[in-house]
């Protein structure tokens with residue numbers, strides 16, 4: 136029986152709606168298994184800018200420091216995207232949160248669900264059985280290097296050091312050891328010095344995990360291989376920007392971005408969020424798929440060591456998939472609302 | 485009736501084999517239309533390192549300066565890839581050549597050929613009719629910024645200035661004007677300063693091309709949209725690294741990397757090359773698809789203003805596709821060799 140404090144950052148767009156359903160499911164888990172989860176909501180993203188002027192108010196950050204886990208909806212608002220001169224952006228809040236909490240590893244499982252093969256843009260026989268874990272470095276690289284502008288020129292610096300690569304590489308080898316013992320490092324070592332450092336460090340660590348087979352792919356080739364032959368991947372390890380691109384791309388294997396959860400782990404507290412964005416066009420329409428947020432909740436339970444509870448959530452999601460209790464992007468014939476999908480899954484837990 | 489000097493850089497792996505077939509087809513064109521093409525081969529890449537110590541010998545570079553066009557096979561050898569400490573690499577030759585010749589725009593057309601839909605990993609109905617032009621900036625960004633290493637740390641700097649973006653943006657708007665009047669800028673303007681500069685410059689230039697509709701996608705979303713709905717794209721404009729990743733990814737639409745040509749244009753001389761790599765495992769086996777190199781030859785003809793000649797080559801390639809005169813990756817039942825495919829296409833010209 137556990138008592139845990141979960142800070143919820145609903146964020147923008149569909150973020151609040153999908154968080155509600157994840158909370159509903161976690162509450163059903165607490166009830167069934169006799170735990171106690173205290174949810175505490177805080178502002179982050181565009182809503183935080185509107186309310187406080189800052190995308191990550193100090194009190195939000197402090198609440199996260201003292202939480203047992205953080206559940207995030209989504210952040211972002213298009214009103215900032217096409218204004219290159221905007222002084223403050225929702226995304227800064229997320230990046231600052233990742234950095235402040237030291238969330239150095241973003242873990243994104245991608246699975247081709249049998250019942251959803253028809254929904255993928257990929258031919259069913261290419262993706263059937265595909266099941267991979269993408270590990271994206273999350274607090275280094277070009278996202279966090281020095282950046283700046285003059286009237287004429289702009290720059291973004293990408294840096295990595297041994298330590299940043301080492302810690303996530305160990306995670307990746309361990310994850311591969313618990314899965315199918317295959318690790319693929321994705322880099323651009325034929326062009327970038329940072330990639331050569333990645334390759335060097337990973338080659339060094341590989342010796343400590345003799346049971347894991349390692350291969351190395353250039354990022355351009357990896358972007359192609361993900362689609363040509365997704366079953367070849369078990370654990371894919373890569374740096375921040377490449378991971379951003381490849382994990383969104385890999386979502387096509389699952390059939391909908393609305394299915395994919397993620398966990399961001401670090402030393403202080405871990406954060407769980409769907410990989411989809413704030414999808415502002417869908418806000419308030421009841422069409423957002425809550426499954427990515429709900430499965431992020433399952434990853435949160437695993438993080439608490441509650442494997443049986445996590446499995447109950449995953450099984451309930453499978454149930455929704457099998458019975459087509461799904462939002463319109465996956466059930467065009469008789470779609471369910473965000474709220475109905477959440478309630479069904481909570482009920483099945 | 486034209487007389488032209490074409491410098492050929494066969495390069496490594498399958499580069500020489502596919503170049504032979506492209507030359508064969510260009511010679512057939514010269515014969516049929518009464519032109520005179522003089523081909524002159526020079527070393528570049530791993531073969532140049534082996535012979536001279538440098539991946540781009542001075543005499544190769546000079547020959548390119550004085551050529552009317554350059555035809556490149558492919559470069560690269562795995563013996564350099566897994567050695568982070570290698571002092572000299574084949575890729576440096578290619579990057580130095582691009583920079584020295586000022587090849588700032590890499591143009592990659594991607595088409596879903598009707599007769600090849602079954603070969604694509606994507607569902608036929610998703611890709612049927614897809615036809616886009618990817619414009620990749622080729623002499624700026626993180627490829628060419630300052631880079632370096634200490635024992636502990638590595639860095640790669642990404643920079644762009646107004647001028648670098650402006651010149652390729654004009655090319656992109658003109659290309660869109662000659663096609664379906666749609667331009668998509670791909671960037672990561674929610675995170676990178678360089679991307680914000682791209683967006684700012686493109687927004688400014690857009691006003692001069694009122695008939696072209698412009699939209700803006702983040703690179704992670706673009707990597708997904710390319711697979712979800714490739715028909716939405718007409719001209720895609722992007723920076724160097726994103727273009728590298730997205731154009732290889734887009735190759736899945738065509739059904740084989742072995743079909744995709746490219747042109748790299750600049751102010752001095754233009755260069756034509758298949759987008760595939762040196763594919764060393766296939767070297768000498770007669771299984772390399774020469775069509776990408778042959779279609780690169782067609783782009784070279786267009787560059788000379790020889791539209792009828794270029795169309796004859798494209799039509800001959802269609803003929804090979806329709807009759808399945810194709811290498812094993814596209815014709816598993818009764819495959820033809822590299823040389824046979826080239827001869828058939830040359831014959832059809």
Ligand SMILES: CC(C)[C@H](C(=O)O)[C@@H](O)C(=O)O
Pocket residue numbers: 211226229379674675704
């Ligand atoms: C919103 C944005 C800053 C973010 C990123 O690029 O990391 C998002 O795309 C993600 O993948 O979580």
Ligand SMILES: CC(C)[C@H](C(=O)O)[C@@H](O)C(=O)O
Pocket residue numbers: 325326355560575578728
């Ligand atoms: C070989 C390599 C340096 C090159 C690049 O990254 O530009 C290649 O991938 C390409 O796309 O032409």
